[in-house]
Amino acid sequence: MHFRWDSSDEISQPIIMRFLAKQIGLWTGILAGLWLQPGCMTADKQLDQVAVMDKLQKGQTQQEVRGRFGMPKQSQTGSNGKSLDIFRVNLPKITAQPGSKSGTVEVRSLHVLYNPQAQVEDFIYYSGEAAVSSRLNQKWEAGRWFGPDALNKIQRGVTSRENLIQMFGRATVEGLDINGNKVMSWFFLEGQQGGVIRGREMAVLLDAKSLARDFGFRDIQP
Numbered sequence: 001m002h003f004r005w006d007s008s009d010e011i012s013q014p015i016i017m018r019f020l021a022k023q024i025g026l027w028t029g030i031l032a033g034l035w036l037q038p039g040c041m042t043a044d045k046q047l048d049q050v051a052v053m054d055k056l057q058k059g060q061t062q063q064e065v066r067g068r069f070g071m072p073k074q075s076q077t078g079s080n081g082k083s084l085d086i087f088r089v090n091l092p093k094i095t096a097q098p099g100s101k102s103g104t105v106e107v108r109s110l111h112v113l114y115n116p117q118a119q120v121e122d123f124i125y126y127s128g129e130a131a132v133s134s135r136l137n138q139k140w141e142a143g144r145w146f147g148p149d150a151l152n153k154i155q156r157g158v159t160s161r162e163n164l165i166q167m168f169g170r171a172t173v174e175g176l177d178i179n180g181n182k183v184m185s186w187f188f189l190e191g192q193q194g195g196v197i198r199g200r201e202m203a204v205l206l207d208a209k210s211l212a213r214d215f216g217f218r219d220i221q222p
Contacts, residue, residue: 044068047089047108052125056110062118069110078178081116086175093129105130105142111175124182126174139197143172143188146202151215154204159212164204181213182206189220196220 044051047069055068065085066072072085087110092103107128115121134140146168153159153167164171164184171184184206189199199220207213 045070045089046091047087047110047125049108049125049127052110056112056120056123056125058120058122060120062112062114062120065112065120072112076178080179082121082178082180083114083118084176084178085112085114086110087112103132105132107172109173109175113176113178113180122176122180124175126171128170128172128174130172130187139190139192141188141190144169144186145188146186146200146217148217150202151217154212154215156213156215157207157211161206161210164212168202177205182210 042051044055052069056065062083062085069087073088074086076084076086078084089108091106091108093106107130108126109128110123110125112123113121130142131144132140132142150168154164161184168186172187173185175183175185177183182205183203185201185203187199187201190197200217201220202215202217204215205213
């Protein structure tokens with residue numbers, strides 16, 4: 001696949017591009033697991049919110065976290081010496097009718113940021129959703145499509161997290177980047193028989209006041 005970058009201006013590209021460049025593994029994982037049941041898993045491994053909030057604490061080691069929640073779907077190490085683990089589980093929530101592959105998938109994610117000593121510095125748990133529909137020709141769609149004009153609605157230092165939800169709906173994933181910035185991401189994928197035909201990702205980095213700091217999107221093409 002290749003990616004076409006679009007941004008509101010050139011200044012934001014280095015920050016948001018670095019984040020989006022790390023996301024292909026996450027979205028590919030979401031795609032691969034859309035229809036998979038989690039099977040026999042503990043509450044920890046299913047990323048049950050109560051289990052996560054009860055058992056995850058700042059200061060725990062990376063080894064302790066992975067021992068409890070399993071190996072992450074994605075892991076990053078930054079030049080700042082910090083590392084980031086991204087855990088994710090997809091849970092089908094609604095089925096339109098027996099045998100149908102249309103419905104909603106709950107996307108549970110846990111982003112855990114470690115300091116250079118491999119101890120938990122910060123973490124974000126989030127439960128998002130992706131509406132999924134399939135057609136008679138075996139094509140399917142997941143998420144919501146956004147056009148380039150969506151970026152024109154966002155203003156740096158003005159648009160809040162609540163504003164973003166009002167404009168675009170709840171994000172598919174909310175988490176952290178390797179520098180500890182909070183990020184909201186929305187995605188759309190269209191494919192056929194397990195392969196992606198096209199897709200789009202939109203991400204917004206938030207500042208300490210939960211206002212938009214940077215934003216952009218990229219197209220995914222075969």
